[in-house]
Amino acid sequence: MGTTRRRSAGGAWAWTATAAVLLATLLFLPGCPPGDGGNTNGNGNTNGNGNANDNTPGDSGLTGKFVGANACRTCHGAVHATWLETLHATALETLEAIGSDVDPCLACHTVGYGEEGGFVDRHTTNSLAGVQCENCHGPGKDHIDHIGDPAFWPDVSIAAQVCGNCHTGAHHPNFDQWQESGHAGIQEDVIADLLEGGTFVNTCGVCHSGDVFVAARVNGETVPEDYFAGMTAEDLNPITCAVCHDPHAQTGNAAEPDEGRDFQLRFPDTAEPTASTAVADASNPDRFNLCGQCHHSRGRVWTSTTRGPHHSVQANMTIGEMPVPDGTAALVPAAASIHQMLSLQCTNCHMYRQDFESEVAPAISGHTFEVDYDACVACHQFPEAKVNTIQAEIQAALDGIADRLGDPAQWEYSAEGGPDETVQATLADEIKQVRFLYHYVLGDGSLGVHNPTYIRAIVAKADVILTSIGR
Ligand code: HEC
Ligand code: HEC
Ligand code: HEC
Ligand code: HEC
Ligand code: HEC
Ligand code: HEC
Ligand code: HEC
Ligand code: HEC
Ligand code: HEC
Incomplete structure (x- = not known):
């Protein structure tokens, strides 16, 4: 298997453009109170299934840097097919179902909302509905226009920030809580070993470096010892979201996912191996x-x-x-x-979760991985x-x-x-x-x-x- 895939740690594009929009959004209306939004879309029409006269889904407004997932399908068909089954793909439907496909909510439930060339409404930019490829990989127009040119390949980053732009705030603080956890950093001495190479990239990196874990353990690639050559400590990803979660697919690995959900875990919540001394x-x-x-x-x-x-x-x-x-x-x-x-083994005690109740009792996502004693009271x-x-x-x-x-x-x-x-x-x-x-x-x-x-x-x-x- 190839070992030459580009790595990038920053997810930098996302910070520049999207973050500004999200930050502005969060200041006004953080999170996702179901059902209390307005019931008109950007065109002033009632929303729903698009049967109002000029609310027919269409793409006349699709002129900018975003092209929509359909444009990726021809060449990345396998990824597209599994992504289509994830909740990301139907994130706008979720808003529509509760009549909240309105301004403060759209930013995290569509592609590029508020940005030039981003989602406006179903009528003009239907192809940008939901959370898509370009939310995580950045705008795809240049790549499509220069397919053969690696300089325009979209970013592939397992940085937590890629997910953290949306999975944040009182309703779903996964990123905020993860940042407090031991998984959000790599021990100083391990970092030095990884950057130096030698034999440490494989012996230590497979558990301490998210990049090595995903390459070696998830994708089955052979990781060369100079993997991190020329990089600095900031470029290294620790145990980030995409280490545990498959960004593209439902996996059936969650033992007890909430109704209608999957959690997209890369490996099963539970295992029952027979004890061994080998x-x-x-x-x-x-x-x-x-x-x-x-x-x-x-x-x-x-x-x-x-x-x-x-x-x-x-x-x-x-x-x-x-x-x-x-x-x-x-x-x-x-x-x-x-x-x-x-029933969830480690996850029961170390990832106790609770839904959002109010701003003073925000959701508990379990992503600090600290033991919560509420998990024991049963x-x-x-x-x-x-x-x-x-x-x-x-x-x-x-x-x-x-x-x-x-x-x-x-x-x-x-x-x-x-x-x-x-x-x-x-x-x-x-x-x-x-x-x-x-x-x-x-x-x-x-x-x-x-x-x-x-x-x-x-x-x-x-x-x-x-x-x-x-x-
Ligand atoms: C006409 C075919 C084609 C289309 C359409 C296309 N791609 Fe690609 N894409 C490629 C090729 C060829 C590469 C080079 C790497 C490879 O062969 O996997 C690539 C590379 C990539 C990479 C980098 C992979 C890596 O290993 O670094 C990403 C991410 C990607 N494409 C995403 C997209 C997205 C998102 C879209 C839609 C906006 C898209 N592609 C549309 C053909 C295409
Ligand atoms: C543009 C915003 C955005 C980005 C970026 C994003 N997500 Fe999401 N994610 C959402 C929304 C919105 C939902 C809920 C969709 C729904 O229920 O309709 C969601 C749902 C999920 C779920 C629940 C799926 C299920 O079946 O239970 C997981 C897991 C998840 N995202 C992980 C990730 C990971 C990992 C990343 C980064 C690699 C990421 N997300 C990036 C917005 C985003
Ligand atoms: C900061 C980004 C962001 C904004 C803004 C946002 N959402 Fe969400 N929303 C998410 C993410 C991420 C999820 C997935 C939560 C999960 O799976 O844990 C989600 C999930 C949902 C869900 C599925 C149920 C749930 O809570 O998992 C509903 C309903 C929802 N959002 C409604 C709204 C509404 C209504 C608004 C506007 C008031 C809104 N959202 C604004 C990011 C956002
Ligand atoms: C929620 C964020 C997210 C979404 C949505 C997403 N990706 Fe990715 N993608 C990632 C991450 C993170 C990686 C690197 C980790 C991995 O390979 O599993 C990746 C890896 C890739 C790669 C290179 C390695 C591979 O798995 O083939 C390609 C190509 C790619 N994505 C294309 C796409 C296309 C096309 C779509 C839309 C149909 C898409 N991605 C949707 C986050 C995402
Ligand atoms: C890809 C490897 C990997 C996976 C998967 C993983 N961990 Fe960890 N975990 C680590 C490493 C490495 C550390 C030590 C981080 C450090 O101190 O540098 C750690 C630290 C911890 C700590 C101590 C945290 C602290 O704040 O000191 C707890 C608790 C923990 N993990 C629980 C879990 C749970 C629960 C799961 C499954 C949901 C899990 N881990 C999955 C690699 C992993
Ligand atoms: C099989 C996976 C795995 C491998 C391989 C691995 N580690 Fe760890 N290491 C962990 C986990 C998991 C923890 C966190 C345990 C905890 O927080 O209680 C940890 C903790 C540590 C700690 C913190 C210990 C402490 O005193 O709290 C250091 C330092 C460390 N590892 C260094 C290394 C070095 C150096 C290598 C390579 C020579 C290495 N590890 C290889 C999984 C691994
Ligand atoms: C060490 C592994 C691990 C890491 C790292 C991790 N998660 Fe999770 N995540 C899980 C597990 C396990 C569950 C299922 C918990 C359960 O079954 O109750 C989960 C559940 C979720 C869910 C669905 C439940 C909910 O909160 O609504 C979302 C969304 C999610 N994670 C997003 C993220 C994001 C975003 C990040 C990075 C900031 C992240 N995860 C990092 C293991 C991980
Ligand atoms: C019955 C509840 C329970 C289960 C199940 C459980 N743990 Fe723990 N775990 C604890 C408690 C309690 C501690 C001690 C925490 C403390 O003293 O702060 C702990 C400590 C730890 C630590 C050391 C944390 C540190 O700060 O150094 C790690 C790592 C850890 N657990 C990982 C796991 C993993 C991995 C699994 C599954 C194989 C697991 N735990 C299953 C309750 C549990
Ligand atoms: C599904 C039920 C269940 C849950 C949930 C559970 N435990 Fe237990 N635990 C038991 C049983 C059964 C025993 C053995 C009998 C006993 O000591 O009460 C036990 C034993 C213990 C013991 C040993 C007591 C002793 O001195 O022998 C400790 C400590 C403990 N549990 C802590 C926890 C913590 C902390 C949590 C939550 C983070 C937890 N347990 C969650 C069922 C559970």
Whole structure:
């Protein structure tokens, strides 16, 4: 497969023209109160199915830089066909159904509204109705007029801003909340590694860089190590909207989408893999759900000496599995979490959503990915207290283990302040096993919640091993 696709991070065109319109729009009428708009369109005719005398759909006003999705169909037929089934394609119908196809609303529900050559009304610019190719890729006229010329290829960007121009505000704050999340940034040291190339683009980038994830994991491309050559930190996309969402298609991957919707997830909300101790399984994203595409083990086992398990073992922990060197026995028997039964798994707790109620109770989109305790009340009366209790219990157990191991300079991983590799080779297997168990729990980050039974079994096993060697 090709690896030469242009990347661009800015989605810059969208900011210049559309943002001004949207900003102006938002100042006057943010969001989408259903049904309270006026009931006339730009021509002063009643809207509806276009049967009023001069309201017949037409394209006489289509003279500018926007050409409409139909003009892309001949050559990009596959993308066009799947896009046509998404809610984006019928976003204007949504407004018409509630009589709100009026000024402040049209900006995010049509192509180029308020811009020269953009949507005016069904009568003059019918081809620009709905959210289309050109909302995300920029105006297409120049491309159509110079098909062979790469200089006019439309922008292809997975930058969150491309979606954030519309998915913002009190009614659908997906972008605003995403910006507050850990997914909106890349760790400084990882950025440096990615820009430098070497081997990091593939080893770290596949989970930490949205560009590499989409190229490698989604599109199956081979990503060269000089992928980011000549770019700066600002050019790198973290875990953006288009990493998790297919911009072009319904996918059927959402476990419980709202009625009539799909959510366009690239991977399923839920997965039910059988627990395994094999390294190849622990680090195989095919086994896991959407979140587990990245939140899984990187394959380290207790014989590793440089570093312990990565901070990404949440999917394995929830299933209740831990990799061990091939052919050796499990350290702790497998035990799936009681929380695996949640209908959306990770998403239940980390992406709790609530509809818009009022400006003081805006929508909660779940896109901060922070745990919302309202997600627990169906099953637990005082979930926060429950979390505090188990976290205190597990933290105390971990502190006890660290105490018994003694000075970290004697037992930690070599890259984490422990002894150098020559001393590592002399450490007892029991010490290596206990430190792995210890870091497996720490790396998961939930301190018990992801899998109460299994995580208690892990710290109990560490205790048994330490006792067996008189520590
Ligand atoms: C006459 C055929 C034709 C039409 C019509 C056409 N395109 Fe293209 N498009 C191409 C070709 C050829 C390329 C070059 C890249 C390729 O071969 O995929 C391209 C490239 C692109 C790219 C960049 C792809 C990349 O990998 O960087 C985008 C985005 C795109 N077109 C969108 C559109 C949109 C949106 C429309 C309608 C406004 C449109 N195209 C209309 C033929 C066409
Ligand atoms: C021009 C404004 C605009 C842009 C840009 C935009 N969207 Fe949307 N999006 C909408 C509107 C409006 C709807 C609701 C359509 C409806 O229900 O009629 C929507 C709906 C959606 C939905 C819900 C689909 C479903 O079936 O439940 C998803 C997911 C989505 N957009 C993701 C994205 C992503 C990802 C991007 C960027 C790659 C993006 N959108 C860019 C306006 C936009
Ligand atoms: C800032 C861009 C923007 C503006 C302005 C806007 N919308 Fe929306 N609208 C969206 C997006 C994005 C969605 C998709 C929400 C989602 O899927 O989470 C949407 C979805 C909708 C829906 C589908 C139901 C829902 O909430 O998901 C309705 C109805 C709607 N908008 C009506 C309106 C009306 C009426 C107005 C004018 C008062 C308006 N919109 C103005 C961006 C906008
Ligand atoms: C909601 C935003 C959005 C809409 C609407 C949209 N695209 Fe895209 N498109 C993207 C993003 C983001 C990418 C890059 C990620 C990817 O490849 O999945 C992309 C990639 C592409 C590519 C290059 C790679 C590929 O998947 O073939 C082409 C060509 C393309 N789009 C054409 C179109 C056409 C034609 C339409 C309309 C029929 C369209 N897009 C509608 C956001 C969008
Ligand atoms: C399998 C996917 C995956 C790979 C590959 C990966 N990471 Fe991570 N990494 C993650 C996830 C997921 C987190 C976030 C966990 C959390 O926030 O609890 C993370 C967290 C981190 C952190 C923050 C840890 C902390 O102390 O909070 C750093 C630094 C990091 N990774 C560096 C790297 C480097 C460097 C590489 C390549 C050598 C790499 N990662 C490869 C998934 C991965
Ligand atoms: C890490 C993955 C991930 C990222 C990044 C992400 N989403 Fe989502 N998104 C999801 C999941 C999962 C759901 C379904 C939640 C559920 O089932 O309740 C969802 C739901 C949605 C929905 C439909 C529900 C709603 O809020 O109306 C929209 C629209 C949406 N996302 C837009 C976006 C936009 C825009 C961005 C970027 C600013 C984004 N998402 C980033 C995973 C993601
Ligand atoms: C494409 C890879 C990828 C996917 C898919 C993904 N994540 Fe992440 N996630 C990361 C990385 C990388 C980090 C660490 C970011 C950092 O600190 O640099 C992270 C961090 C987090 C954090 C810690 C955030 C913080 O503020 O410190 C949570 C919680 C999280 N992810 C939950 C989820 C959930 C829930 C899903 C599924 C809806 C998901 N992730 C999907 C890669 C991913
Ligand atoms: C039963 C609810 C629940 C489920 C299901 C769940 N989590 Fe968590 N998760 C939590 C809680 C509670 C914490 C601890 C948060 C805290 O202390 O702030 C946490 C912590 C985390 C962290 C560390 C956050 C940080 O700030 O470092 C990550 C990453 C994470 N979860 C990802 C996931 C992934 C991926 C899944 C699915 C495999 C998942 N979670 C399933 C409740 C849940
Ligand atoms: C569908 C029901 C359900 C939901 C929703 C749910 N849990 Fe649980 N959870 C359980 C069951 C069942 C148990 C095992 C019995 C028990 O301890 O109550 C459990 C156990 C726990 C435990 C371990 C208690 C202990 O000390 O053994 C914690 C902590 C916990 N849940 C936190 C949460 C949090 C936080 C959320 C929301 C973010 C949540 N749960 C959502 C069903 C649920």
